[in-house]
Amino acid sequence: MLAFANAKINLGLNITEKRSDGYHNIETIFYPVKLNDVVEITDAKETTCVVEGIDVPGAAKDNLCLKAFDALKKDFDLPEQQITLLKNIPVGAGLGGGSSDAAHLVKLVNKKFKLGLSVAAMQDYGRKLGADCAFFIENRSAFAFDKGDEFEPIAIDLSNYHLVLVKPPVHVSTAAAYAGIKPASPRRSIKDLIHLPVEKWKGQLENDFEPSVFSGYPEIEQVKSKLYQSGALFALMSGSGSCVYGIFDQKVSLPELEKCNRVFYNV
Numbered sequence: 001m002l003a004f005a006n007a008k009i010n011l012g013l014n015i016t017e018k019r020s021d022g023y024h025n026i027e028t029i030f031y032p033v034k035l036n037d038v039v040e041i042t043d044a045k046e047t048t049c050v051v052e053g054i055d056v057p058g059a060a061k062d063n064l065c066l067k068a069f070d071a072l073k074k075d076f077d078l079p080e081q082q083i084t085l086l087k088n089i090p091v092g093a094g095l096g097g098g099s100s101d102a103a104h105l106v107k108l109v110n111k112k113f114k115l116g117l118s119v120a121a122m123q124d125y126g127r128k129l130g131a132d133c134a135f136f137i138e139n140r141s142a143f144a145f146d147k148g149d150e151f152e153p154i155a156i157d158l159s160n161y162h163l164v165l166v167k168p169p170v171h172v173s174t175a176a177a178y179a180g181i182k183p184a185s186p187r188r189s190i191k192d193l194i195h196l197p198v199e200k201w202k203g204q205l206e207n208d209f210e211p212s213v214f215s216g217y218p219e220i221e222q223v224k225s226k227l228y229q230s231g232a233l234f235a236l237m238s239g240s241g242s243c244v245y246g247i248f249d250q251k252v253s254l255p256e257l258e259k260c261n262r263v264f265y266n267v
Protein backbone atom coordinates (compact mmCIF):
# COMPACT_ATOMS: atom_id res chain seq x y z
CA MET A 1 0.00 0.00 0.00
CA LEU A 2 1.37 3.42 -0.88
CA ALA A 3 0.73 7.13 -0.36
CA PHE A 4 1.83 10.30 -2.09
CA ALA A 5 3.29 12.58 0.58
CA ASN A 6 3.12 16.17 -0.63
CA ALA A 7 5.12 19.23 0.45
CA LYS A 8 3.81 22.47 1.98
CA ILE A 9 4.74 26.12 1.77
CA ASN A 10 4.21 28.78 4.43
CA LEU A 11 2.17 31.78 3.26
CA GLY A 12 3.67 34.16 5.84
CA LEU A 13 5.27 33.15 9.13
CA ASN A 14 5.32 35.26 12.30
CA ILE A 15 7.35 34.04 15.26
CA THR A 16 5.47 35.56 18.16
CA GLU A 17 7.27 34.38 21.31
CA LYS A 18 9.78 31.99 22.77
CA ARG A 19 8.09 29.40 24.98
CA SER A 20 9.28 28.10 28.31
CA ASP A 21 9.84 24.64 26.70
CA GLY A 22 12.40 26.16 24.30
CA TYR A 23 10.07 26.03 21.29
CA HIS A 24 8.50 29.12 19.70
CA ASN A 25 4.88 30.09 19.22
CA ILE A 26 4.25 30.94 15.59
CA GLU A 27 1.46 32.01 13.25
CA THR A 28 1.51 30.78 9.70
CA ILE A 29 -0.65 29.57 6.86
CA PHE A 30 0.24 26.10 5.63
CA TYR A 31 -0.59 25.54 1.99
CA PRO A 32 -0.19 22.05 0.43
CA VAL A 33 1.67 21.93 -2.90
CA LYS A 34 1.95 19.31 -5.64
CA LEU A 35 5.49 18.05 -5.09
CA ASN A 36 5.43 14.52 -3.71
CA ASP A 37 7.47 11.82 -2.05
CA VAL A 38 6.08 8.29 -2.27
CA VAL A 39 5.78 6.20 0.91
CA GLU A 40 5.08 2.48 0.61
CA ILE A 41 4.66 -0.22 3.26
CA THR A 42 4.94 -3.94 2.55
CA ASP A 43 4.98 -6.99 4.84
CA ALA A 44 8.55 -8.02 5.73
CA LYS A 45 10.57 -10.19 8.13
CA GLU A 46 11.94 -7.13 9.90
CA THR A 47 11.09 -3.45 9.93
CA THR A 48 13.46 -1.33 7.83
CA CYS A 49 13.37 1.91 5.90
CA VAL A 50 14.78 1.96 2.38
CA VAL A 51 15.24 5.40 0.81
CA GLU A 52 15.46 5.94 -2.94
CA GLY A 53 15.85 9.22 -4.85
CA ILE A 54 17.25 12.25 -3.01
CA ASP A 55 19.67 11.39 -0.24
CA VAL A 56 18.33 11.97 3.30
CA PRO A 57 21.14 12.87 5.71
CA GLY A 58 21.51 10.62 8.75
CA ALA A 59 21.11 6.89 9.23
CA ALA A 60 18.03 5.07 7.91
CA LYS A 61 17.09 4.31 11.53
CA ASP A 62 16.70 8.08 12.10
CA ASN A 63 14.19 8.46 9.29
CA LEU A 64 10.97 10.07 10.51
CA CYS A 65 8.97 7.31 8.77
CA LEU A 66 10.62 4.71 10.97
CA LYS A 67 10.06 6.87 14.07
CA ALA A 68 6.39 7.16 13.13
CA PHE A 69 6.09 3.39 12.68
CA ASP A 70 7.87 2.73 16.00
CA ALA A 71 5.50 5.10 17.80
CA LEU A 72 2.48 3.22 16.44
CA LYS A 73 4.08 -0.16 17.16
CA LYS A 74 4.38 0.77 20.84
CA ASP A 75 0.60 1.12 21.01
CA PHE A 76 -0.57 -1.57 18.55
CA ASP A 77 0.46 -5.13 17.81
CA LEU A 78 1.72 -4.48 14.27
CA PRO A 79 3.54 -6.95 12.00
CA GLU A 80 7.00 -5.97 10.69
CA GLN A 81 6.97 -3.75 7.60
CA GLN A 82 9.45 -2.60 5.00
CA ILE A 83 9.00 1.13 4.50
CA THR A 84 10.13 2.27 1.05
CA LEU A 85 10.47 5.98 0.57
CA LEU A 86 10.96 7.58 -2.84
CA LYS A 87 12.34 10.98 -1.93
CA ASN A 88 11.66 13.85 -4.35
CA ILE A 89 11.03 16.75 -1.95
CA PRO A 90 14.29 18.64 -1.28
CA VAL A 91 15.55 18.14 2.27
CA GLY A 92 16.16 21.07 4.65
CA ALA A 93 14.13 23.26 2.34
CA GLY A 94 11.27 24.47 4.55
CA LEU A 95 8.91 22.27 2.53
CA GLY A 96 8.10 19.89 5.39
CA GLY A 97 9.04 16.77 3.43
CA GLY A 98 10.11 14.64 6.39
CA SER A 99 7.03 15.64 8.37
CA SER A 100 4.78 14.80 5.44
CA ASP A 101 6.40 11.38 4.99
CA ALA A 102 5.83 10.60 8.68
CA ALA A 103 2.22 11.82 8.67
CA HIS A 104 1.42 9.81 5.55
CA LEU A 105 3.03 6.75 7.14
CA VAL A 106 0.69 7.14 10.13
CA LYS A 107 -2.31 7.39 7.79
CA LEU A 108 -1.14 4.37 5.75
CA VAL A 109 -0.67 2.17 8.81
CA ASN A 110 -4.04 3.27 10.20
CA LYS A 111 -5.69 2.25 6.93
CA LYS A 112 -3.77 -0.98 6.24
CA PHE A 113 -4.26 -2.39 9.74
CA LYS A 114 -7.70 -0.84 10.34
CA LEU A 115 -6.56 0.78 13.58
CA GLY A 116 -9.58 3.09 13.64
CA LEU A 117 -7.54 6.13 14.70
CA SER A 118 -9.42 9.42 14.56
CA VAL A 119 -7.94 12.49 12.85
CA ALA A 120 -7.22 13.97 16.30
CA ALA A 121 -5.43 10.80 17.42
CA MET A 122 -3.29 10.74 14.27
CA GLN A 123 -2.49 14.44 14.76
CA ASP A 124 -1.27 13.59 18.27
CA TYR A 125 1.15 11.03 16.83
CA GLY A 126 2.24 13.75 14.38
CA ARG A 127 2.85 16.35 17.12
CA LYS A 128 5.25 13.98 18.86
CA LEU A 129 7.28 13.56 15.65
CA GLY A 130 7.63 17.24 14.68
CA ALA A 131 5.79 20.54 14.85
CA ASP A 132 4.91 20.47 11.13
CA CYS A 133 3.83 16.87 11.07
CA ALA A 134 0.26 17.17 12.38
CA PHE A 135 -0.66 19.50 9.51
CA PHE A 136 -0.24 16.72 6.95
CA ILE A 137 -2.89 14.53 8.58
CA GLU A 138 -5.76 16.67 7.27
CA ASN A 139 -3.50 18.21 4.63
CA ARG A 140 -5.69 21.16 3.67
CA SER A 141 -4.79 24.86 3.82
CA ALA A 142 -4.88 26.00 7.43
CA PHE A 143 -4.00 28.83 9.76
CA ALA A 144 -1.57 27.29 12.26
CA PHE A 145 -0.71 28.62 15.71
CA ASP A 146 0.96 27.62 19.02
CA LYS A 147 4.01 25.56 17.95
CA GLY A 148 2.51 25.45 14.47
CA ASP A 149 0.65 22.30 15.42
CA GLU A 150 -2.83 23.67 16.16
CA PHE A 151 -5.02 24.52 13.17
CA GLU A 152 -8.03 26.38 11.88
CA PRO A 153 -8.97 25.50 8.30
CA ILE A 154 -8.83 28.51 5.98
CA ALA A 155 -10.13 28.68 2.41
CA ILE A 156 -7.28 29.70 0.11
CA ASP A 157 -7.10 28.67 -3.49
CA LEU A 158 -4.07 29.60 -5.58
CA SER A 159 -4.99 27.25 -8.43
CA ASN A 160 -5.56 30.18 -10.81
CA TYR A 161 -1.97 31.31 -10.27
CA HIS A 162 1.34 29.75 -11.33
CA LEU A 163 3.34 28.70 -8.31
CA VAL A 164 7.09 28.14 -8.73
CA LEU A 165 9.46 26.71 -6.09
CA VAL A 166 13.16 27.49 -6.24
CA LYS A 167 15.53 25.46 -4.07
CA PRO A 168 19.01 27.00 -3.77
CA PRO A 169 21.83 24.52 -3.20
CA VAL A 170 22.02 25.18 0.56
CA HIS A 171 20.52 23.27 3.47
CA VAL A 172 19.11 25.32 6.37
CA SER A 173 18.67 23.58 9.72
CA THR A 174 15.29 24.39 11.30
CA ALA A 175 16.72 24.31 14.86
CA ALA A 176 19.58 26.67 13.88
CA ALA A 177 17.14 29.02 12.13
CA TYR A 178 14.94 29.25 15.26
CA ALA A 179 18.04 29.81 17.40
CA GLY A 180 18.81 32.95 15.33
CA ILE A 181 15.42 34.56 16.05
CA LYS A 182 14.34 37.29 18.46
CA PRO A 183 10.50 37.28 18.42
CA ALA A 184 9.14 40.63 17.13
CA SER A 185 6.41 42.76 18.72
CA PRO A 186 2.79 41.87 17.88
CA ARG A 187 1.66 42.68 14.34
CA ARG A 188 -1.49 42.31 12.30
CA SER A 189 -2.38 38.64 12.30
CA ILE A 190 -1.58 36.57 9.22
CA LYS A 191 -5.11 35.22 9.63
CA ASP A 192 -6.41 38.67 8.52
CA LEU A 193 -3.67 39.54 6.02
CA ILE A 194 -4.21 36.36 4.04
CA HIS A 195 -7.61 37.62 2.90
CA LEU A 196 -6.01 40.52 1.01
CA PRO A 197 -5.72 39.87 -2.74
CA VAL A 198 -2.42 38.15 -3.65
CA GLU A 199 -1.35 41.36 -5.46
CA LYS A 200 -1.31 43.11 -2.05
CA TRP A 201 0.65 40.47 -0.09
CA LYS A 202 4.08 41.96 -0.98
CA GLY A 203 5.38 43.92 2.04
CA GLN A 204 2.46 42.69 4.20
CA LEU A 205 2.89 38.91 4.55
CA GLU A 206 6.34 38.33 6.02
CA ASN A 207 8.51 35.42 7.04
CA ASP A 208 10.37 36.25 10.27
CA PHE A 209 13.16 33.80 9.36
CA GLU A 210 14.16 35.81 6.29
CA PRO A 211 16.41 38.50 7.85
CA SER A 212 18.66 36.12 9.77
CA VAL A 213 18.66 33.32 7.16
CA PHE A 214 19.30 35.83 4.33
CA SER A 215 22.28 37.30 6.21
CA GLY A 216 23.82 33.81 6.50
CA TYR A 217 22.91 32.79 2.93
CA PRO A 218 22.74 35.85 0.61
CA GLU A 219 22.10 33.52 -2.35
CA ILE A 220 18.61 32.81 -0.97
CA GLU A 221 17.75 36.53 -0.91
CA GLN A 222 19.08 36.80 -4.48
CA VAL A 223 16.62 34.10 -5.57
CA LYS A 224 13.75 36.07 -4.01
CA SER A 225 14.87 39.27 -5.80
CA LYS A 226 15.15 37.39 -9.09
CA LEU A 227 11.60 36.06 -8.70
CA TYR A 228 10.29 39.62 -8.28
CA GLN A 229 12.38 40.80 -11.26
CA SER A 230 10.82 37.98 -13.28
CA GLY A 231 7.32 39.27 -12.57
CA ALA A 232 6.22 37.44 -9.42
CA LEU A 233 3.21 39.03 -7.72
CA PHE A 234 4.53 37.66 -4.45
CA ALA A 235 7.69 35.82 -3.37
CA LEU A 236 8.73 34.52 0.04
CA MET A 237 11.04 31.98 1.63
CA SER A 238 9.11 28.94 2.85
CA GLY A 239 9.45 28.04 6.54
CA SER A 240 13.05 28.13 7.75
CA GLY A 241 14.30 27.89 4.13
CA SER A 242 16.11 27.45 1.89
CA CYS A 243 13.30 27.13 -0.67
CA VAL A 244 11.74 30.33 -2.01
CA TYR A 245 8.42 30.37 -3.88
CA GLY A 246 7.04 32.82 -6.37
CA ILE A 247 3.38 33.34 -7.25
CA PHE A 248 2.86 34.47 -10.86
CA ASP A 249 -0.26 35.40 -12.79
CA GLN A 250 1.07 33.71 -15.91
CA LYS A 251 3.22 30.75 -16.91
CA VAL A 252 6.93 31.53 -16.55
CA SER A 253 10.24 30.04 -17.51
CA LEU A 254 13.22 30.90 -15.31
CA PRO A 255 16.31 29.55 -17.13
CA GLU A 256 18.70 31.84 -15.27
CA LEU A 257 17.52 30.54 -11.89
CA GLU A 258 17.70 26.96 -13.19
CA LYS A 259 21.48 27.32 -13.66
CA CYS A 260 22.30 27.17 -9.91
CA ASN A 261 19.04 26.00 -8.31
CA ARG A 262 16.39 23.33 -8.60
CA VAL A 263 13.23 24.90 -10.01
CA PHE A 264 9.79 23.27 -9.73
CA TYR A 265 7.07 24.76 -11.94
CA ASN A 266 3.30 24.60 -11.40
CA VAL A 267 3.37 22.89 -8.03
Ligand SMILES: C[C@@](CO)(OP(=O)(O)O)[C@H](O)COP(=O)(O)OP(=O)(O)OC[C@H]1O[C@@H](n2ccc(N)nc2=O)[C@H](O)[C@@H]1O
Nearest residue numbers: 023024094095096130131132147148174175178239240241
Ligand atom coordinates in the same frame (compact mmCIF):
# COMPACT_ATOMS: atom_id res chain seq x y z
C1 LIG B 1 9.89 26.26 10.56
C2 LIG B 1 8.70 25.40 10.23
C3 LIG B 1 7.56 26.31 9.77
O1 LIG B 1 6.50 25.60 9.22
O2 LIG B 1 8.90 24.48 9.17
P1 LIG B 1 10.20 23.98 8.30
O3 LIG B 1 10.90 25.17 7.78
O4 LIG B 1 11.07 23.18 9.21
O5 LIG B 1 9.61 23.13 7.20
C4 LIG B 1 8.25 24.58 11.48
O6 LIG B 1 7.97 25.44 12.55
C5 LIG B 1 9.27 23.56 11.92
O7 LIG B 1 8.63 22.37 12.13
P2 LIG B 1 9.46 20.99 12.23
O8 LIG B 1 10.49 20.97 11.15
O9 LIG B 1 8.46 19.88 12.28
O10 LIG B 1 10.19 21.21 13.59
P3 LIG B 1 10.59 20.18 14.76
O11 LIG B 1 11.24 19.00 14.12
O12 LIG B 1 9.43 19.96 15.68
O13 LIG B 1 11.65 21.06 15.56
C6 LIG B 1 12.97 21.26 15.15
C7 LIG B 1 13.56 22.33 16.05
O14 LIG B 1 13.05 23.62 15.70
C8 LIG B 1 12.76 24.42 16.84
N1 LIG B 1 11.32 24.78 16.85
C9 LIG B 1 10.43 24.11 16.08
C10 LIG B 1 9.10 24.50 16.04
C11 LIG B 1 8.71 25.59 16.84
N2 LIG B 1 7.43 26.01 16.86
N3 LIG B 1 9.61 26.23 17.63
C12 LIG B 1 10.92 25.86 17.63
O15 LIG B 1 11.73 26.49 18.32
C13 LIG B 1 13.17 23.58 18.05
O16 LIG B 1 14.49 23.96 18.38
C14 LIG B 1 13.18 22.16 17.52
O17 LIG B 1 14.12 21.37 18.19
Ligand SMILES: Nc1ncnc2c1ncn2[C@@H]1O[C@H](COP(=O)(O)OP(=O)(O)O)[C@@H](O)[C@H]1O
Nearest residue numbers: 057063064091092093094095096097098099101
Ligand atom coordinates in the same frame (compact mmCIF):
# COMPACT_ATOMS: atom_id res chain seq x y z
N1 LIG C 1 11.78 11.17 5.59
C1 LIG C 1 12.61 12.23 5.75
N2 LIG C 1 12.71 13.15 4.78
C2 LIG C 1 13.49 14.24 4.93
N3 LIG C 1 14.24 14.49 6.02
C3 LIG C 1 14.18 13.60 7.03
C4 LIG C 1 13.37 12.44 6.92
N4 LIG C 1 13.50 11.75 8.07
C5 LIG C 1 14.36 12.44 8.84
N5 LIG C 1 14.77 13.55 8.23
C6 LIG C 1 15.69 14.59 8.81
O1 LIG C 1 14.93 15.78 9.01
C7 LIG C 1 15.67 16.94 8.62
C8 LIG C 1 14.69 18.01 8.08
O2 LIG C 1 14.11 17.52 6.93
P1 LIG C 1 12.90 18.18 6.08
O3 LIG C 1 11.61 17.78 6.64
O4 LIG C 1 13.13 17.86 4.65
O5 LIG C 1 13.19 19.72 6.18
P2 LIG C 1 12.35 21.00 6.58
O6 LIG C 1 12.17 20.90 8.10
O7 LIG C 1 13.23 22.11 6.18
O8 LIG C 1 11.05 20.99 5.87
C9 LIG C 1 16.67 16.44 7.58
O9 LIG C 1 17.89 17.12 7.68
C10 LIG C 1 16.84 14.95 7.88
O10 LIG C 1 18.04 14.69 8.58
